[in-house]
Amino acid sequence: MGSGQGAGTGCLKIMLIFFNILFWIFGLGVLAIGIWIKVDKEIANVGEVINLGLSSGSGTDNIENIVDITAWCFIAAGIFAFIVGFFGCCGAIRESQVLLGFYIVCLVLVGCAEIGAGVYVAVRYSTLGDKISDFGSNWVKTEYDDNSVASLGFNYVQLEWCCCGYKNYLDYKGSSYVEDNTRIKDGAWMSYACCMPSETTEDSSDIQPADIEKCENAAIALAAGSNNGTSTDNIDASYQGCDAQFRAQGCEDAVIEWVQERLPIFIGVGCGVAGVQLFIFIIAVCMCVCIKREEKD
Numbered sequence: 001m002g003s004g005q006g007a008g009t010g011c012l013k014i015m016l017i018f019f020n021i022l023f024w025i026f027g028l029g030v031l032a033i034g035i036w037i038k039v040d041k042e043i044a045n046v047g048e049v050i051n052l053g054l055s056s057g058s059g060t061d062n063i064e065n066i067v068d069i070t071a072w073c074f075i076a077a078g079i080f081a082f083i084v085g086f087f088g089c090c091g092a093i094r095e096s097q098v099l100l101g102f103y104i105v106c107l108v109l110v111g112c113a114e115i116g117a118g119v120y121v122a123v124r125y126s127t128l129g130d131k132i133s134d135f136g137s138n139w140v141k142t143e144y145d146d147n148s149v150a151s152l153g154f155n156y157v158q159l160e161w162c163c164c165g166y167k168n169y170l171d172y173k174g175s176s177y178v179e180d181n182t183r184i185k186d187g188a189w190m191s192y193a194c195c196m197p198s199e200t201t202e203d204s205s206d207i208q209p210a211d212i213e214k215c216e217n218a219a220i221a222l223a224a225g226s227n228n229g230t231s232t233d234n235i236d237a238s239y240q241g242c243d244a245q246f247r248a249q250g251c252e253d254a255v256i257e258w259v260q261e262r263l264p265i266f267i268g269v270g271c272g273v274a275g276v277q278l279f280i281f282i283i284a285v286c287m288c289v290c291i292k293r294e295e296k297d
Contacts, residue, residue, distance in 0.1 A: 012283055016088060016091075016283050016287060020280065024082060026081065026272060026276055027079075030273060031074065033265075033266070034070075034073070034076075038075070077114075084103065087106065088100075088284065095291050097288055097291055107284070108281070111277060111278075111281075114274055137171045140154075140171040140172060140175060141171060141175040153204070155204035156203075158247075159201070159207070163194075163251035164190060164248050164249065164251070165250050165251065166250055169194060169219065169222070169246075172191065172194075175189075178190070185216045187220045188223070190215070190219045192208075195207075195210065195215035196209065196215065196242070198210040214246075216246075222235070222248055
């Protein structure tokens, strides 16, 4: 009987070491995603726009930096996976109930944290589109200034996705930015980020329109044909896409689509890690039971 139990323990030891190595690989993937979120310029700029929608106030002081928080969560989870995996391997090699017990407790805590994070993301994601939509247009009217971090992030979105305003160019109608900006002609509801950029434009902090005259004239003509800003029915193809001098289409759909396209990556990695963790947990518990039985025998 003892020989059978010893063989069983040895098999579980090999499996636990193998799956801990796999767990380390998953942890490395999670760590890499966290670093990617932190350093990727596109994610950082789009994150500023997402933060605007999640802000509880009317200014940028109350912004919940959900992208930054997500990045640090992934980085911390990746590092923690390495630490937990180390204890798991040591416990398996030494056949130590103490180390394996500590390892199991860590897995339970990680699992609870992941479930909590998953519920949080699910709840926040379900209201993400509505919150950004409700807040975005008002922010453009009252807070957009072309200089703040959030404004530069929004400029990046407008330039990269060839759009203007959150819902559309009418977000700039009556905005403090247009009223205070003497560079823009009267009647042109826009920022320079709504214009086709010249080849000299390097980033969202130094925007040079390809032809500011044509862009402003197009914005004025569109505004005049929109019943003084009460209709968007006349935003035809000539005002849409990256070939337009003045891009009047809003950025709302592009922002939400960007989030939806990347969310499966995070969910997939999370589910993969959770599946491996569950299997490792079962193996670790079984090994503890086998070791305890062998000690009794």
